[in-house]
Amino acid sequence: MKLKFKITQIAAVTALAFAGNAFAADVEVLHYWTSGGEAKSVGQLQQMVKEAGFGWKDFAVAGGAGENATTALKTRVISGNPPTAAQIKGPSIQEWGAEGVLANIDEAAVAGKWDAVLPKVVADIMKYKGHYVAAPVNVHRVNWMWVNPEVLKKAGVVGTPTTWPAFFEAADKIKKSGGIAIAHGGQPWQDATVFETVALGVGGADFYKKAILKLDQKELTGPTMLKVFDTLGKVKTYIDKDAAGRDWNLATAMVINNKAGFQFMGDWAKGEFTAAGKVPGKDYLCVAAPGTEKAYTFNIDSFAMFTQKDANAKKGQIALANAIMNPKFQSIFNLNKGSIPVRSGVSKDKFDACALKSMDDMDASNKNGGLVPSFAHGMALPSATQGAVTDVIAKFMNTNMSSKDAVAELAKAAKVK
Known part of the structure; x- marks a missing residue:
């Protein structure tokens, strides 16, 4: 009887x-x-979800800048067994929404007042047919120009150029001093990043919206686009001959190590400066690319929620969405990532000078209409169209194609669906 009692006790304790x-x-x-x-x-997000009463099943797919994860996602959805949530962004959210496989998370959005704490242009991307189906994690600013003040000083450049003519004057001086003016990696996505930055700087936000976002044929074939390619053609003359195939972080290292004066790259580059022990405002400068001070091209990471049959799984999605939009998580994640919080109401205390400028510029551009999605980073165009446009830009950057021919080819690529 005593033994039976002890076994019962152990079973009860184990159950508890x-x-x-x-x-x-x-x-x-x-x-x-x-x-x-x-x-x-991700570990922090996992902990917050667990605190809300839900387990976390990690489905991490490395490599391919997200392409491998997309392939895995397609396999799961086709088999009728989608994950609770998946990291996708931009037009891909709308494409999955059209397949009828995304879950409505308005419950979290209404309670968290997402419409009030998110810029409208961001909120619209997270919705499908007026309903929230995804939660945004962060904002990367793409139209940054990273500057090595020591290289500029050595070349006799006074101040940081804010216009393209001033930029080319500075680039000429750096070239004459024996340095490399522009650190760049000759990869299609990097070429596209520079192109969209030049287009924004030459034509402004309204031109960018019409030509790049709406693919207006009149704008694509007009004089402003011709000037964009003329400017891009001049930009590539300041890129060193060894740029082909160079990874972006190696280009950033050229700026860090006083070999190059400038780099056009998103704020993930800041992580390289930080890792090297460099201080913003002293060892390097983060400024808006020439002509883009009042505009802001953004790249946003987000999680889309996929339809679940189990009622508790649906509640888990709401808990995950709440955790993603929690100011605490937004702060922790973006301090690690080099990006900035996508929502308002997050403490700015721990963010550095570049992040604070990014926050201020995002707020200002949201008010003046200059906040626009980056096409080079999958935020603006359907994948097929983006690929066709990127191919034209890469061809222009790597051949003697004329601006006139590039404009014609771009107009054709914009029609690819």
Whole structure:
């Protein structure tokens, strides 16, 4: 009898222990954040979801800048077993929405007042047919110009150029001093990044919206686009001969190591400066690319929620969405990533000078109409169209194609669906 009593006691204690660790449901999250800082941030998100009473099933797919994760996602959805949430962004959210596989998370959005704390242009991307189906994590500014003040000083450049003519004057001086004016990696996506930055700087936000976002044929074939390619053609004359195939971080290292004066790249480049122990405002400068001070091209990471049959799994999605938009997580994640919070109401205390400028410029551009999605980073165009446009830009950057021919080819590429 005593033995039976003890066994019963042990069973009861064990049951209580498991009950204490039991979750209403597991939230399976497909993502491609596998680097140190990113993985650390995912761990924080996982903890917040667990605190809300739900388990976390990690579905991390490394490599391919998200392409491998997309392939895995397609396989899961086609098999009728989609994850709870997946890291996708931009037009891809609308494409998945059209397939009828995304879940409505208005419950989290209404309670969290997302329409009030998110810029409208961002909120619209997270919605399908007026309903929230995705939660945004961060904002990367793409139209940054990273500057090495020591290289400029050595070349006799006074101040940081804010216009293209002034930029080319500075680039000439750096070239004459024996330095490399522009650090660049000759890869299609990097070429596209420079192109959209030049287009924004030459034509302004309204031109960018018409030509790049709406693919207006009149704008695509007009004199402003011709000037964009003329300017881009001059930009490439300041890129060194070894740029072909160079990764973006190696180009950033050229600026860090006093070999180059400028780089046009998104704010993920800041992580390289930070890792090298460099201080913004002293060792390097982060300024808007020439002509783009009042505009802001953005790249946003987000998680789309996929339709679930289980009621508890649906509640888990709401918990995940709430955690993503929680000011605490927004702060921790973006401090690790080098980006900035996508929502308002997050403390700015721990962010550096570049991040603070990014926040201020985003607010200002949101008010003046200059906040626009980056096409080079999958935020603006359908994938087929983006690919066709990028191919034209890469061809222009790597051949003797004339601006006139580039304009004609771009107009054709814009019709690819």
